[in-house]
Amino acid sequence: MEQTFIMIKPDGVQRGLVGEIIGRFEKKGFTLKGLKFITVDQAFAEKHYADLSAKPFFNGLVEYIVSGPVVAMVWEGKNVVTTGRKIIGATNPAESAPGTIRGDYAIDIGRNVIHGSDAVESARKEIALWFPEGIAEWRSSQHSWIYE
Ligand code: UDP
Numbered sequence: 001m002e003q004t005f006i007m008i009k010p011d012g013v014q015r016g017l018v019g020e021i022i023g024r025f026e027k028k029g030f031t032l033k034g035l036k037f038i039t040v041d042q043a044f045a046e047k048h049y050a051d052l053s054a055k056p057f058f059n060g061l062v063e064y065i066v067s068g069p070v071v072a073m074v075w076e077g078k079n080v081v082t083t084g085r086k087i088i089g090a091t092n093p094a095e096s097a098p099g100t101i102r103g104d105y106a107i108d109i110g111r112n113v114i115h116g117s118d119a120v121e122s123a124r125k126e127i128a129l130w131f132p133e134g135i136a137e138w139r140s141s142q143h144s145w146i147y148e
């Protein structure tokens with residue numbers, strides 16, 4: 001089954017959105033496979049966002065991610081990468097549809113509350129980076145009520 005890496009950024013934690021965000025993924029029917037509350041250092045944040053190192057916003061982005069604890073998660077389910085990105089909304093909250101997490105809870109692109117992997121391959125890399133110890137093995141008892 002497909003997995004994605006989701007991270008509630010420091011602003012999402014500070015603003016008390018953790019429960020709301022986890023609830024959206026849970027209620028959709030996705031399965032929580034890993035979760036940790038962690039403050040990362042600069043080298044780690046730079047590694048997570050390595051693909052963006054040439055961007056003008058890179059330094060500010062790294063500063064933002066290390067500015068406080070984040071909630072790092074692995075969610076599993078059919079098409080969870082693409083659907084997770086839809087639940088999150090467009091990168092710039094000004095363009096995120098109402099009903100999406102960023103559309104409902106964010107205003108500025110540099111304070112957009114949440115990260116989600118953009119492809120199955122990047123999800124695999126991000127899960128390996130954030131959860132080197134591995135993730136939980138379990139199957140939800142709701143499985144047959146969610147999948148036909
Ligand atoms: N970002 C920013 N300014 C920009 C573009 C992106 O501060 O002009 C930040 C924003 O927090 C975004 C993150 O960099 O979530 C990673 O950018 P990406 O293009 O990967 O967007 P995402 O995949 O998070 O939607």
Ligand code: MG
Nearest residue numbers: 115116117118
């Ligand atoms: Mg991205």
